[in-house]
Structure formats: C-alpha cells, structure tokens
Amino acid sequence: MAVDFLVLGGGMAGAAAGYFLAERGRVLILEREAIAGYHATGRSAALYTETYGNAAIRALTVASGRFFRAPPSGFAEAPLLRPRGVLMVAPAGDAARFEAALAAGRRFAPGLRVLAPAEARALCPVLREDWLAHAFLEPEAMDMDVHAIHQGFLRGLRARGGTLLTQAAPRMIARRDGLWQVETAAGSFAAPVLVNAAGAWADEVAAAAGVATVGLRPLRRTALIVAPPTGLAVDAWPMVVDVAESFYLKPESGRLLLSPADETPVPPQDVQPDELDVALAVERVAAATRLEIRRIERKWAGLRTFAPDRTPVLGPDASAPGFVWMAGQGGYGIQTAPAAGAALAALATGEALPAELAALGLAAAQLLPDRLRAGG
Ligand SMILES: Cc1cc2nc3c(=O)[nH]c(=O)nc-3n(C[C@H](O)[C@H](O)[C@H](O)COP(=O)(O)OP(=O)(O)OC[C@H]3O[C@@H](n4cnc5c(N)ncnc54)[C@H](O)[C@@H]3O)c2cc1C
Numbered sequence: 001m002a003v004d005f006l007v008l009g010g011g012m013a014g015a016a017a018g019y020f021l022a023e024r025g026r027v028l029i030l031e032r033e034a035i036a037g038y039h040a041t042g043r044s045a046a047l048y049t050e051t052y053g054n055a056a057i058r059a060l061t062v063a064s065g066r067f068f069r070a071p072p073s074g075f076a077e078a079p080l081l082r083p084r085g086v087l088m089v090a091p092a093g094d095a096a097r098f099e100a101a102l103a104a105g106r107r108f109a110p111g112l113r114v115l116a117p118a119e120a121r122a123l124c125p126v127l128r129e130d131w132l133a134h135a136f137l138e139p140e141a142m143d144m145d146v147h148a149i150h151q152g153f154l155r156g157l158r159a160r161g162g163t164l165l166t167q168a169a170p171r172m173i174a175r176r177d178g179l180w181q182v183e184t185a186a187g188s189f190a191a192p193v194l195v196n197a198a199g200a201w202a203d204e205v206a207a208a209a210g211v212a213t214v215g216l217r218p219l220r221r222t223a224l225i226v227a228p229p230t231g232l233a234v235d236a237w238p239m240v241v242d243v244a245e246s247f248y249l250k251p252e253s254g255r256l257l258l259s260p261a262d263e264t265p266v267p268p269q270d271v272q273p274d275e276l277d278v279a280l281a282v283e284r285v286a287a288a289t290r291l292e293i294r295r296i297e298r299k300w301a302g303l304r305t306f307a308p309d310r311t312p313v314l315g316p317d318a319s320a321p322g323f324v325w326m327a328g329q330g331g332y333g334i335q336t337a338p339a340a341g342a343a344l345a346a347l348a349t350g351e352a353l354p355a356e357l358a359a360l361g362l363a364a365a366q367l368l369p370d371r372l373r374a375g376g
Helices: 012-021 055-069 092-106 117-123 146-159 199-208 275-288 337-348 355-359
Strands: 005-008 027-030 081-083 086-090 113-115 134-138 142-144 163-165 170-176 179-184 187-191 193-196 217-226 239-242 248-252 255-259 296-306 313-316 323-327
Touching: 005 012, 005 179, 005 187, 012 027, 012 146, 012 193, 012 323, 012 337, 027 187, 055 081, 055 337, 055 355, 086 092, 086 117, 092 134, 113 117, 117 134, 146 163, 146 337, 170 199, 179 193, 193 199, 193 337, 199 296, 199 323, 217 275, 255 275, 275 296, 313 337, 323 337, 337 355
Parallel strands: 005 027, 005 193, 027 163, 086 239, 193 323
Antiparallel strands: 081 142, 086 134, 113 134, 170 179, 179 187, 217 255, 217 296, 239 248, 248 255, 313 323
C-alpha cells in the first residue's frame, strides 16, 4: 500500500503529526502496540504551563494553548483545558532557589503571585507550617484532558482520510526507489516521507532505517495515586510543586497524584515503577505535608524522552531524504502537541514554519540539531 506520509508511532506526537499531515496528503500511522496511547501519552501528569522549559518549548506551548482553548469544531465535546494553578513551595533553606524560580516564572506568567505561607495553606491545607516558608501561585496553569486531545487528533485524522493501524511493528525499514518501505506483520507500506514519532524508541527507529541517531535519553518518572485526607475535598487544590523539584502532588479525579519528580535514565521499554522511587515520593510528601499515606491505590512509571539540549527534534533530516523527526518531547509532549504537529506538517512538506510560531520568536533551526540541518 502506498501513501504520501507514513508515521511511526501513534502516541500524542504521531497523532498530532498525522492530523496536520492529513490536510496535505494520505497518511498512515503505524503503531506497534494494540493501544496508541499506551506509553508516555497515557502516563502523563496532564499539566499545561507556559513557564516550563526553554524558549522553543514555550513558543510551542503558547501556540498550542490557543488551539486547546479554541479547537476546530468537532475536535472535542468538552473543554480541553480546565483551571488548576500551580503552587510552587519551598522550605526556609531553599530561599535562593525560590527567588530564582520566581524571577524565571515572572518573565512568562504575568499573573504569578507571591503568597504568605498562611495563604498557601488556605489553598492546600495539608502543607506543614514548620516546613513551608515560601510560596508563589501560577494561576494560569491548567489541567489538560489528554485522552480527549489524543482522540481528537485521531478522529480528525480519520475524517481527513487518514488511517491508524495498531499492532503494526516494523520488521524492516528501508529507502528504495525514492520511497520509504516499511514491512510489518500487518502488511507492507511505502511513502516518500517517513515521520519518526516513536517516542523513547525514536533513536532505535532511526538506526533500523540506517539514519544517524540523535542521542535521545528516555528518563523514567514515577507517579502514584493515593486517597485524599478524610473529610477534605481536594479537587480545587492547585498542583503543589517543590521548587527543588523533589516532589509534586496534584488532584486527580478526587484522589491525589504524587510523584518524586524522578529522572532515571533507562533503555526504551514498557517501564514500571521502582519501589525505591515510590518510597521516595511518600517520604518527601510526608516531610512537607500532613498527608498520611497508608495505601497506594495505583502506581505507574512513564518515559520522558529528551534530546541532549532538552529541545524537541522536529523536522526533515538533511542526511536522509524523506526522513522526518518528531521526537524528544521530554516532559512537554502533550502541552506542545498541536503546535508541534502543525510545525512538523509544514516542515515535512517544504513549507516555512507556521507564521504564528515565527511571530512567537521560534525558528525552524532551533528544532533540529546542527548535524541534521542542510549545511549543518
Ligand atoms: C510521569 C509523566 C508525567 C508527564 N507530565 C506531563 C505534563 O504534565 N505535560 C506534558 O505536556 N507532558 C507530560 N509528560 C510528557 C508526555 O507524556 C510526553 O512528552 C508525550 O506523551 C510524548 O508523546 P510521544 O507520542 O512522543 O510518545 P509515546 O506516547 O510514548 O508514543 C510513542 C509511540 O511509538 C510507538 N512505537 C515505538 N516504536 C515503534 C515502532 N518501531 N513502530 C511503530 N510504533 C512504535 C510506541 O508504541 C508508542 O505508542 C509526562 C510524562 C510522564 C512519563
């Protein structure tokens, strides 16, 4: 079967790329698993914040926020963003780190407010009086409906004539006669353009295709769900993040999601939580709050996959005709997906970066390591 664009990987990156590419030609997404959101996409903390990451990430996030707030008609039935807020907290010994986080945050979140400890505890009453010394609130941070966003892209892909094929692991990837050929158990496919949206496996896909890898590092992050304290409604709490990023907690459907904000390098895999990280989350949250964690209801780990400069690798590889990268989304792959998908579709077809992204100060050159760029 021949199409215009083959996309490897049906997570958020591949779904967004497929959705925008389908405006320009016939798209086939090949996903190795039975469920497209099985890996990082289904395991995130679902937070949207415009203060996170470097300049390229922030431009992609701001543009994606516009999409989330006003998606095309029929994209989703409910709002994709809901107010959450992030409360950054620090103990007395972390004053310098707190001031640095505050100064950095103020540059991008005009509504950011310093709170007295008592005001912070009014928002999250379990914070310990003897631990909490500094706090600021970023009220604009939002919860994302990750499932609705992912399904919106896949529904839109189909409406535009595109296809998602699951359980379609490539057995062979090669460039022949000006086309990328991919053989899977589900059949053989060919296209002039191959988009590598394989998440933690994107370097492995490149190697299988005979293309130089970019040094992606999958980092494990752990999350657990615990019951809220008896008698306290937690739904309206902001997400609480320690400025040292040693833990965070976040309301999640009436329960609390905790994470030790770990970043452990591991090979690409169906990653599982390590008991030590689970224990660290419980210990750190117990030191800063009065939460009594007796039982962990659910726990998981996911891979946040970063390029060495923590910027997504996005665009055509000058060393391999028709090979296009959509990888290295790190901890921002949901909140940047619409803008990254639109950028990918433009760059894959030889167009300039969308004007909206250029107006936000982003250049295509920022999205590819020197080695992958023409003349680089
Ligand atoms: C604990 C945690 C918290 C996070 N919190 C946030 C957050 O608050 N906000 C945010 O924006 N982001 C967050 N992230 C990051 C976000 O989840 C990722 O950046 C995003 O999901 C990456 O999407 P992806 O499609 O690249 O990867 P994936 O969802 O992993 O998709 C890649 C897909 O490629 C498939 N694949 C692999 N190899 C092949 C192959 N050879 N052929 C075909 N298919 C293949 C895989 O099966 C997989 O489905 C978090 C991540 C974690 C783990």
